[in-house]
Amino acid sequence: MNDTAVKTIPVAVPVAVPVAAPVRNGVAAVRRKLSISVLRYNPQERGSVPRMQTYALEEADGMTLFIALNEIREKQDASLQFDFVCRAGICGSCAMVINGRPTLACRTLTQNLGPQITLAPLPFFELIGDLSVNTGKWMRGMSERLEGWLHMKDPNLDLRRIEERMDPDLADKIYELDRCIECGCCVAACGTARMRQDFVGAVGLNRVARFRLDPRDTRTDADFYDVIGDDDGVFGCMSLLACHDVCPKNLPLSTQIAFMRRKMVTLGWK
Amino acid sequence: MKIVYTDVLVIGGGLAGLRVGIGAKRRGHDVIILSLVPPKRSHSAAAQGGMQASLANVIKGQGDTEDIHFEDTVRGSDWGADQEVVRMFVNTAPKAVRELAAWGVPWSRVRKGDRDVIINGQKVTITERDEAHGLLAQRDFGGTKKWRTCYVSDGTGHAMLQTMSDQAIGSAIPVHERVEAIALIHDGARCYGAIVRNLITGELLAYVAKATAIASGGAGRLYRVTTNAVICEGIGGALALETGVATLGNMEAVQFHPTAIFPAGILVTEGCRGDGGLLKDVDGHRFMPDYEPEKKELASRDVVSRRMEEHILKGKGAKNRFGQHLWLDITLLGEKHIKHNLREVWEICHYFLGVDPVKDWIPVRPAQHYTMGGVRTRPTGESPTLKGLFAAGEAACWDMHGFNRLGGNSVAETVVAGMIVGEYIADFCDRAENEVAIPTALVHDFLRREQSKIDVLVDGRGTEDASAIKGQMQDLMTARVGIFRRGEDLGAAVDGLQQLLVRSRNIGLKCKARGANPELVTAYRVQKMLKVALCIAHGALTRTESRGAHFRQDYPRRNDAEWLKRTLASWKSETDTLPSLAFEALDVRRMELPPGWRGYGAKDYIDHPDTPKRAAEVEALKQAMSGAARFAVQEALMPYASLLPERYRGRNERIDEPLATEPLEAVQ
Numbered sequence: 001m002n003d004t005a006v007k008t009i010p011v012a013v014p015v016a017v018p019v020a021a022p023v024r025n026g027v028a029a030v031r032r033k034l035s036i037s038v039l040r041y042n043p044q045e046r047g048s049v050p051r052m053q054t055y056a057l058e059e060a061d062g063m064t065l066f067i068a069l070n071e072i073r074e075k076q077d078a079s080l081q082f083d084f085v086c087r088a089g090i091c092g093s094c095a096m097v098i099n100g101r102p103t104l105a106c107r108t109l110t111q112n113l114g115p116q117i118t119l120a121p122l123p124f125f126e127l128i129g130d131l132s133v134n135t136g137k138w139m140r141g142m143s144e145r146l147e148g149w150l151h152m153k154d155p156n157l158d159l160r161r162i163e164e165r166m167d168p169d170l171a172d173k174i175y176e177l178d179r180c181i182e183c184g185c186c187v188a189a190c191g192t193a194r195m196r197q198d199f200v201g202a203v204g205l206n207r208v209a210r211f212r213l214d215p216r217d218t219r220t221d222a223d224f225y226d227v228i229g230d231d232d233g234v235f236g237c238m239s240l241l242a243c244h245d246v247c248p249k250n251l252p253l254s255t256q257i258a259f260m261r262r263k264m265v266t267l268g269w270k
Numbered sequence: 271m272k273i274v275y276t277d278v279l280v281i282g283g284g285l286a287g288l289r290v291g292i293g294a295k296r297r298g299h300d301v302i303i304l305s306l307v308p309p310k311r312s313h314s315a316a317a318q319g320g321m322q323a324s325l326a327n328v329i330k331g332q333g334d335t336e337d338i339h340f341e342d343t344v345r346g347s348d349w350g351a352d353q354e355v356v357r358m359f360v361n362t363a364p365k366a367v368r369e370l371a372a373w374g375v376p377w378s379r380v381r382k383g384d385r386d387v388i389i390n391g392q393k394v395t396i397t398e399r400d401e402a403h404g405l406l407a408q409r410d411f412g413g414t415k416k417w418r419t420c421y422v423s424d425g426t427g428h429a430m431l432q433t434m435s436d437q438a439i440g441s442a443i444p445v446h447e448r449v450e451a452i453a454l455i456h457d458g459a460r461c462y463g464a465i466v467r468n469l470i471t472g473e474l475l476a477y478v479a480k481a482t483a484i485a486s487g488g489a490g491r492l493y494r495v496t497t498n499a500v501i502c503e504g505i506g507g508a509l510a511l512e513t514g515v516a517t518l519g520n521m522e523a524v525q526f527h528p529t530a531i532f533p534a535g536i537l538v539t540e541g542c543r544g545d546g547g548l549l550k551d552v553d554g555h556r557f558m559p560d561y562e563p564e565k566k567e568l569a570s571r572d573v574v575s576r577r578m579e580e581h582i583l584k585g586k587g588a589k590n591r592f593g594q595h596l597w598l599d600i601t602l603l604g605e606k607h608i609k610h611n612l613r614e615v616w617e618i619c620h621y622f623l624g625v626d627p628v629k630d631w632i633p634v635r636p637a638q639h640y641t642m643g644g645v646r647t648r649p650t651g652e653s654p655t656l657k658g659l660f661a662a663g664e665a666a667c668w669d670m671h672g673f674n675r676l677g678g679n680s681v682a683e684t685v686v687a688g689m690i691v692g693e694y695i696a697d698f699c700d701r702a703e704n705e706v707a708i709p710t711a712l713v714h715d716f717l718r719r720e721q722s723k724i725d726v727l728v729d730g731r732g733t734e735d736a737s738a739i740k741g742q743m744q745d746l747m748t749a750r751v752g753i754f755r756r757g758e759d760l761g762a763a764v765d766g767l768q769q770l771l772v773r774s775r776n777i778g779l780k781c782k783a784r785g786a787n788p789e790l791v792t793a794y795r796v797q798k799m800l801k802v803a804l805c806i807a808h809g810a811l812t813r814t815e816s817r818g819a820h821f822r823q824d825y826p827r828r829n830d831a832e833w834l835k836r837t838l839a840s841w842k843s844e845t846d847t848l849p850s851l852a853f854e855a856l857d858v859r860r861m862e863l864p865p866g867w868r869g870y871g872a873k874d875y876i877d878h879p880d881t882p883k884r885a886a887e888v889e890a891l892k893q894a895m896s897g898a899a900r901f902a903v904q905e906a907l908m909p910y911a912s913l914l915p916e917r918y919r920g921r922n923e924r925i926d927e928p929l930a931t932e933p934l935e936a937v938q
Contacts (some may be wrong), residue, residue, distance in 0.1 A: 043472060044785040061591060062534065064622070076736045076782040078789035083307070086499045088536040089621055090313040090428060090614060107621040128448075128470055129786050136308025136447045140439065149440035150374030157372050159365035160920045160929060165326075165371070165404030168379040169619070172610075174377040175422055178429055182310055216374060 039120040065105035081130035092181030122188040177210035186243035202243035281477035285684035286663025293692020317427025318539035320419035322678035330418035334416035346817035350672025364922040380419040388546025413570035419678040461659035488641035496638035497537035500786030508798035519646035519667030521808035527639030532595035540677040547600035569870035575636035578917030597631035651691030656682035662687040673818025693915035732778030736793035760811035805839040862908035
């Protein structure tokens with residue numbers, strides 16, 4: 001495997017640094033004309049073929065891709081499909097490939113992009129139509145395979161009692177990994193996922209790392225080895241680490257994957 | 271005709287719906303959850319600040335009990351809440367938070383020893399007890415006497431929803447994603463499930479169930495400016511309303527959150543103020559102490575939002591190119607606290623405003639945030655008028671928030687209601703007489719009716735534009751049914767909404783696709799949303815008093831004598847353009863906490879004739895029982911334990927309130 005597939009993805013787009021808006025102190029500046037090209041295809045519709053469609057619209061102050069796409073749908077093309085839920089960067093619904101890079105559309109300000117914007121659905125996931133992909137279905141399947149829920153010592157709880165203690169730092173560390181929003185960016189940017197449809201992805205490995213860290217979970221490393229100790233799991237990762245670069249929540253994916261691999265290798269040698 | 275059979279059909283995959291499902295499944299019933307989106311993307315995830323439960327672990331929460339949580343909640347509700355339901359809630363909240371702790375939520379924990387906090391603008395050192403080390407931490411929130419809000423950094427709802435959804439997967443509960451209930455199947459007395467549309471293929475299916483639970487969240491998107499996710503359109507309430515039998519309670523009670531970023535309306539948590547953040551005006555002046563000397567920034571949300579708008583009306587708003595706003599200053603909390611405990615806030619400011627809240631003030635203005643009203647239910651979660659229909663969480667009105675909800679009580683409610691209603695649904699399904707015996711002809715009728723509505727939209731000759739109608743509705747609601755309400759505006763809103771409703775019956779589509787078709791979705795939803803909007807506007811026009819979040823400038827006083835009652839809206843006929851309103855009185859004579867001043871906000875109100883007598887009775891009883899255990903006093907004032915499922919009865923242990931060591935079975 002060469003890594004050209006991955007290298008085509010990270011085109012530097014300075015999403016993180018908003019620049020000054022074009023209008024300040026009531027002085028009107030000329031508004032930019034944006035040209036948004038969308039990869040369109042509706043597999044549900046007979047005769048639909050993948051094609052690029054370009055929409056022109058005038059930029060507004062503070063415009064995000066959430067605002068822009070809704071405006072296009074309301075005023076220009078009622079059939080355009082995309083997914084937004086929270087529109088605040090916390091639910092993970094709206095990941096798409098923006099100018100070649102998977103990220104969250106809702107918190108992407110158009111002012112940080114050039115006037116020509118190219119949008120495509122996340123690769124890898126089942127396409128629903130246009131920019132909408134079925135991340136939910138894949139995430140549920142991944143979670144079922146990895147048994148991605150806390151395995152309790154004793155499910156018969158006496159809820160009247162004071163809760164079990166946990167070290168405050170450990171709680172913070174678990175939350176750090178629990179911040180994943182299952183947006184799918186990591187899998188969309190992953191070289192291994194292009195070759196292995198069953199690869200669990202950084203999202204899956206991070207889930208396992210999260211439960212492994214949690215003393216409330218009864219599973220041992222041997223149990224985790226059973227679910228990620230192969231090429232669809234932690235040994236499938238080629239350390240290209242585009243997942244780490246594109247994660248909108250800045251999860252420590254590279255260190256977690258490396259750590260899990262070390263742990264699992266130790267077990268595999270035994 | 272495709273019919274799916276199950277014991278329990280849950281509409282909504284957020285915290286409430288998932289917890290209802292888990293509860294019913296655990297009791298041996300088959301459950302299917304319907305969700306518009308993958309459940310982890312539900313709006314529950316957006317709750318940042320926390321979940322109230324009177325654990326009393328932190329030093330500033332020491333001495334907290336269910337009693338104080340009860341009083342805070344009832345005062346917060348401006349006495350609109352059902353006090354028995356509030357009691358059920360406050361007693362179950364500690365159990366709910368502890369259950370989630372065992373299920374995997376990484377709650378922030380207490381660290382023993384000294385730490386610096388900001389209280390009232392000053393740095394203060396507080397010392398956490400050794401014996402609290404490692405237990406769940408609590409933070410301060412508005413309208414509470416103690417620090418009671420348990421939290422996971424500022425991603426509380428996200429972490430709760432992750433765990434809850436994981437447990438639902440672990441319980442093998444199927445979640446049918448990207449489907450939408452568009453009508454309830456019923457015969458006017460009994461609900462039998464729902465007609466459901468697949469949003470990918472457009473196919474209609476019938477789901478037949480013994481029990482149907484609506485847990486679809488709030489209706490924020492009836493407004494132009496809201497913190498709510500785009501899926502919070504009040505459709506669950508509309509489904510109940512369209513049966514003509516089920517009712518919606520207190521829809522005019524709509525909460526506006528003080529600190530939505532301006533102008534996008536995205537929430538920044540009340541935890542900002544709970545942790546010591548201040549509200550400032552155009553001159554950099556901290557104005558809240560001028561209005562609310564006691565609770566300042568931490569009065570209840572309705573009060574803070576009104577004071578902010580009042581201050582803007584006085585010309586004290588800051589201005590930017592979008593209009594007027596105020597400032598939220600959290601710079602005094604310091605970089606470490608902001609980047610650690612208020613990280614989502616930092617991200618939101620960074621990405622949407624280009625502002626660094628470590629150094630800069632955040633532009634904020636109140637925005638629609640929460641729907642106190644909802645499908646009217648009994649304390650069991652069941653509709654009193656439509657058997658087999660249940661509701662839980664924000665979509666329901668059982669009714670624990672009255673006319674204003676306290677911050678931290680919403681995610682707490684979702685889980686508590688899920689636990690309680692899940693048990694009652696299981697009880698319902700256990701009873702032999704509740705087996706479903708429904709003629710397939712009835713299912714067929716409903717399916718045909720819904721299909722023909724869609725056919726009319728797709729193939730008809732309508733000329734109205736669905737998203738234009740929706741936009742006009744949102745503008746009307748924001749402009750005329752907002753924080754300050756006047757009869758004149760409300761009347762105009764009711765007229766305008768009625769016209770929009772009539773026009774919505776003549777929508778034509780540009781996109782004729784029968785499968786995935788966002789315009790079609792907007793079209794059939796806006797027809798439903800307008801009915802819910804009319805319940806809000808008509809209820810607000812009719813209620814000629816001010817209570818909690820419902821503030822009438824032309825009737826500024828709370829009027830218990832005439833309005834200590836719950837509004838019940840129903841939609842009698844498809845051709846109606848207005849809901850029918852009825853009112854159910856709250857019984858002061860049975861209240862544990864008779865109406866009085868809330869401790870913040872307006873001090874003058876009109877008493878109910880029964881209030882002085884009940885207040886004297888309560889006082890006498892407390893005197894007579896002075897020295898008795900608080901539980902005994904409470905029980906004498908307003909017994910409620912029999913309303914709780916057996917599984918969730920019993921006291922809650924605290925550091926300062928140890929429980930006897932009897933095993934669980936002995937109590938139950």
